[in-house]
Amino acid sequence: MTRNATSFPFDIVLFDLDGTLVDSNRDLAPAVNHALSLEDRPPVPEAEVRNLIGGGAFAMLERALQATGGPVAQTRFAELGAELLAHYRAHIADNTVPFEGVTAALDRLAQLGCKLAVCTNKAEEPARDLLAKLDLAGRFDAIYGGDTLGPGNAKPDPAMLYAAIADCGGGRAAMVGDSTYDVRAARNANIPAITFRYGYHDVPVEELGGDAMIDHWNELLPTLEGVLTS
Ligand SMILES: O=C(O)COP(=O)(O)O
Numbered sequence: 228m229t230r231n232a233t234s235f236p237f238d239i240v241l242f243d244l245d246g247t248l249v250d251s252n253r254d255l256a257p258a259v260n261h262a263l264s265l266e267d268r269p270p271v272p273e274a275e276v277r278n279l280i281g282g283g284a285f286a287m288l289e290r291a292l293q294a295t296g297g298p299v300a301q302t303r304f305a306e307l308g309a310e311l312l313a314h315y316r317a318h319i320a321d322n323t324v325p326f327e328g329v330t331a332a333l334d335r336l337a338q339l340g341c342k343l344a345v346c347t348n349k350a351e352e353p354a355r356d357l358l359a360k361l362d363l364a365g366r367f368d369a370i371y372g373g374d375t376l377g378p379g380n381a382k383p384d385p386a387m388l389y390a391a392i393a394d395c396g397g398g399r400a401a402m403v404g405d406s407t408y409d410v411r412a413a414r415n416a417n418i419p420a421i422t423f424r425y426g427y428h429d430v431p432v433e434e435l436g437g438d439a440m441i442d443h444w445n446e447l448l449p450t451l452e453g454v455l456t457s
Pocket residue numbers: 243244245246280281282283284287346347348349350406408
């Protein structure tokens with residue numbers, strides 16, 4: 228289906244949240260370090276927490292424990308995970324801000340007739356809460372979290388991408404993200420993936436493997452326009 232009247236090559240753009248739309252490491256890092264402190268582990272510097280993000284809060288905690296002395300027993304892990312989430316939920320928008328240029332790029336895409344959606348591995352409820360607190364929620368036609376479609380449907384599974392595309396009325400879609408979870412989900416859904424160099428990477432940046440990599444939101448539209456021919 229070709230919906231937009233302009234020659235813009237996409238009808239739908241799907242966005243990752245953490246490390247793509249918003250610099251949430253500023254509030255995720257204190258939540259991780261709160262959980263680590265309960266286990267008498269040393270804090271992980273904020274600049275290093277960003278590399279632990281991806282696959283949801285529990286995956287992040289698992290990596291943080293691994294980096295500070297090793298895993299803990301399953302029941303303790305569940306307690307620490309609950310502590311991390313409670314801390315994060317209480318401070319979700321204390322310091323988190325959209326990256327520079329986000330709103331201008333989203334405005335322009337909307338003007339071009341694109342439907343916009345969020346596909347994040349963050350749980351849906353905090354994702355919606357954060358987007359609302361940052362006054363971004365109303366821009367999206369669909370918001371999917373890592374838990375929305377049940378276990379096993381977080382990225383890199385393509386299920387939430389397909390669901391968001393359907394909610395947006397179908398059409399030509401691209402994924403914009405920052406990690407291999409985003410690139411692999413896009414590959415699995417057979418759509419192009421654009422990544423941000425500044426994002427939270429679970430592998431060295433040169434190994435992300437998307438179709439294009441950009442440094443700033445003002446590069447997004449020209450990159451979307453060129454990505455199918457590059
Ligand atoms: O919660 C995570 O692990 C990552 O969230 P994201 O998918 O928005 O980057």
